[in-house]
Amino acid sequence: MGRRGRLVLKIFAWAVCLAPLAALAWWIGRALWLHTDDLGANPISFITNHLGDWTFRLLLASLAMTPLRIVFGWGWPLLLRRLLGLFAFTYAVLHFSVWILVDHFFNWGQMAEDVVKRPYITVGMLALLTLIPLALTSTTGMIKRLGARRWTRLHRLVYLTGVLAALHFLWLAKVGRTDQYIYVAVLAALLGVRVVEWARRLVRRAGKIPPPRPATPP
Numbered sequence: 001m002g003r004r005g006r007l008v009l010k011i012f013a014w015a016v017c018l019a020p021l022a023a024l025a026w027w028i029g030r031a032l033w034l035h036t037d038d039l040g041a042n043p044i045s046f047i048t049n050h051l052g053d054w055t056f057r058l059l060l061a062s063l064a065m066t067p068l069r070i071v072f073g074w075g076w077p078l079l080l081r082r083l084l085g086l087f088a089f090t091y092a093v094l095h096f097s098v099w100i101l102v103d104h105f106f107n108w109g110q111m112a113e114d115v116v117k118r119p120y121i122t123v124g125m126l127a128l129l130t131l132i133p134l135a136l137t138s139t140t141g142m143i144k145r146l147g148a149r150r151w152t153r154l155h156r157l158v159y160l161t162g163v164l165a166a167l168h169f170l171w172l173a174k175v176g177r178t179d180q181y182i183y184v185a186v187l188a189a190l191l192g193v194r195v196v197e198w199a200r201r202l203v204r205r206a207g208k209i210p211p212p213r214p215a216t217p218p
């Protein structure tokens with residue numbers, strides 16, 4: 001892909017990642033000034049859920065880039081992996097900030113109680129914590145400093161983030177709801193492609209190792 005193609009791709013990705021924030025700002029503005037009910041009966045819950053949904057979607061999108069390369073042989077998805085991951089982190093921080101600021105307004109005791117007592121909050125918190133080292137080491141400088149091997153090993157943490165995010169959603173989803181299973185199925189497929197690729201590589205590597213020599217008779 002040429003320089004222009006890469007630029008267009010990045011601009012498109014930025015627009016897609018920022019659109020949910022722009023939509024949210026638009027709905028909040030309309031609700032405040034025009035008294036519309038764009039935010040529904042429970043605006044705080046609406047905002048938290050909107051940000052949570054987009055955190056998970058962008059996390060899945062960033063996890064989809066490597067499988068796209070594996071399955072179709074495309075190179076361009078890798079150009080977007082870091083951008084999508086960093087946007088997932090940004091949405092996670094915003095999602096978490098609403099919980100701190102609006103749900104609990106810095107009541108640390110109440111927050112700690114929430115983290116301990118509600119399993120979906122515990123795993124949500126863990127998911128956010130796993131994203132922090134990934135975001136901090138996402139720069140080219142950090143990749144160089146850590147070395148490609150250690151960096152790759154560290155960034156496998158994102159698979160755990162995916163699993164924790166799935167548990168968070170499964171745990172909090174209300175009875176009668178089914179969309180959480182779609183997210184879980186997508187995550188399973190994305191991790192599954194990696195497992196298959198890893199197994200294939202292992203088999204290929206094993207094929208290259210010469211078979212053990214037959215024991216020589218004494």
Ligand code: HEM
Nearest residue numbers: 045048049052053055056092096099124125127128165169
């Ligand atoms: C990577 C991290 C996280 C992801 C991917 C994530 C994702 C989600 C998703 C998908 C939802 C449900 C949205 C819906 O119902 O449509 C949600 C709801 C929620 N999340 Fe998270 N979350 C994360 C971290 C956190 C953290 C750290 C907290 C707070 C400590 C948190 C608190 C909540 C709460 C309170 C709700 C329910 C809101 C309501 O029903 O009113 N989440 N999250």
